C-alpha cells in the first residue's frame with residue numbers, strides 16, 4: 617500500500633526538536649517520568665525514512681504572534697534563564713520551571729491582579745498545569761516545532777499537495793496565552809493561520825489526537841474562517857483536558873458552528889472511531905474548505921499509555937484515506953503519541969493513507985462498519 621510513488625509527502629523536521637527534555641511531569645504533586653521524550657522524534661524519523669526529508673526554516677516571532685499573545689512567546693523564550701537566576705536549584709534542586717501558584721478567577725474574585733514579581737509565582741499566569749515543565753532546551757525545541765509546522769504550511773501554500781511536520785513538542789493544548797498538556801506553542805494553529813495568510817479562504821483543522829485540542833479550539837473559537845473538528849476520549853469520563861471538549865461546544869460569534877467535538881467512550885476502537893472521522897470529513901466537505909490541517913496525534917492507539925482508545929494502525933491508515941480523500945492541500949502536524957515501539961508505524965500508516973487518498977480521490981462513500989482500508 618505504501619509502495620512506489622505514494623511516499624512523496626515531504627517530512628519537515630529539525631534536530632532542535634530533540635533538545636526539550638521534560639525530565640519529569642509533576643502529576644498530582646508527584647514527579648513522574650516524562651512521556652513526551654525526544655526519542656519520539658527518532659522513532660518517527662526511522663519509520664518515515666522513505667519520505668523526502670526537509671529541514672525546517674526559521675520563522676520570526678511575528679509568525680508566532682499571529683495566533684499567540686506576544687507575552688506568552690516572550691515568557692517561554694526567557695523563563696528558563698530567569699529561573700536559573702533564582703535560587704530554585706540551590707534551594708530544592710529544581711532546574712525545571714514548574715508553577716506552584718495559579719491566579720485563577722477563584723483567587724482574584726474579580727479584583728485586578730498584577731503580575732507576580734517572583735518568577736516562581738509568575739509561571740502560573742501562563743502554565744495551566746504542573747506537567748509541562750520548561751528546561752534548558754525547551755525554547756529551542758518549541759521554536760523548532762513551530763518552524764516545522766510553518767515550513768510545511770509554506771510548502772503546501774506553494775503547491776505541494778501535502779506535507780508532514782514532525783513537530784515536537786506537540787501543540788494542540790496551547791491556547792492564545794497559555795501552555796499545558798505537554799504543549800507550549802500551537803503548531804497546528806500556526807499552520808492553519810499560515811495557510812489563511814497565504815490566501816486560502818477557509819481552513820479546516822481536524823484533530824485525530826486522543827485528547828481534545830482545547831488550545832486550537834480556543835484560538836479559533838470566534839472565527840468562521842478556520843474550522844476546528846475533533847474526535848477524542850470523552851473528557852466527561854475523567855480525561856484531559858477535563859473541562860473542555862464536550863459536544864455542545866460549537867464556537868461563538870463569527871465562529872458559531874465552526875467548532876465540532878465528537879467525544880468518544882473509553883475503549884472505542886476502529887469502527888466507531890472511523891465513523892467519527894467520516895463525520896468530520898463530511899462536515900469539512902460540506903463547509904467548502906479549501907485547505908486542511910490534520911492534528912496527527914496517534915495516542916488513540918490501543919498500546920498508547922496516555923489514552924483508553926483502541927485504534928489500530930489500520931485505523932490510522934483509514935483516517936488518512938478518508939481525510940486525504942477530501943482532495944485538499946494538507947498540512948499534517950504531529951501531536952501526541954507515546955508508545956515508542958509503535959509510534960513511528962502509526963504515523964507512517966496515516967501518511968501513506970492520506971497520500972493514497974489524495975492520489976486516488978477516494979472522497980466517496982465509506983461503507984458502513986469498515987474503513988476503505990481497514991480489512992478487519
Ligand SMILES: [Zn+2]
Nearest residue numbers: 825826827952
Ligand atoms: Zn493526546
